[in-house]
Amino acid sequence: MCYFDQQLWSCGWWKWGRFREQCPKEYRTGETCGLKLIYRTNTEGALCKNCDAIQKKQRRVAKMTEDIKRWRCEGNRRATIEKTEREIGELNHQIQKIWADHELRKNSISY
Ligand SMILES: [Zn+2]
Incomplete structure (x- = not known):
């Protein structure tokens, strides 16, 4: 030991x-x-690097969601909206993955 x-x-x-x-x-x-x-x-004291990364990604998702809302009102933005929706999907996937690793780590004794 x-x-x-x-x-x-x-x-x-x-x-x-x-x-x-x-x-x-x-x-x-x-x-x-x-x-x-x-x-x-x-x-x-501060957030661990995983939580920090999750927060940054969540902020990007929130911003993109706002953009999509605006673009829907403006019209003529379908391609951009679809592209951004794909990016949001990818970001959410990354967030889930980081979070799963984070929870696994919390509950493990040695690594
Ligand atoms: Zn954390």
Whole structure:
């Protein structure tokens, strides 16, 4: 068992930080035995990079949805609307994927 810092975000997402201490079972210098234990948890206040990416994508979706609404009133914009709708679909797909990984990570002990 080797000890590592853990970085924990308020949303529950986390990652391993610095290597801290080697366990007595591991004799190779600079190597770790593979079983990671938490030495200290550092709490990160801001959003984790996943939540940040999700928020950015959601903002883009919201903006594009507004654009589509406007274009529908203006008329003569069908090609643009269809293209934008495809982009929204793609973004929503990416958001779901990031979110699924995020939730998986939150509930896993080691990675
Ligand atoms: Zn997060």
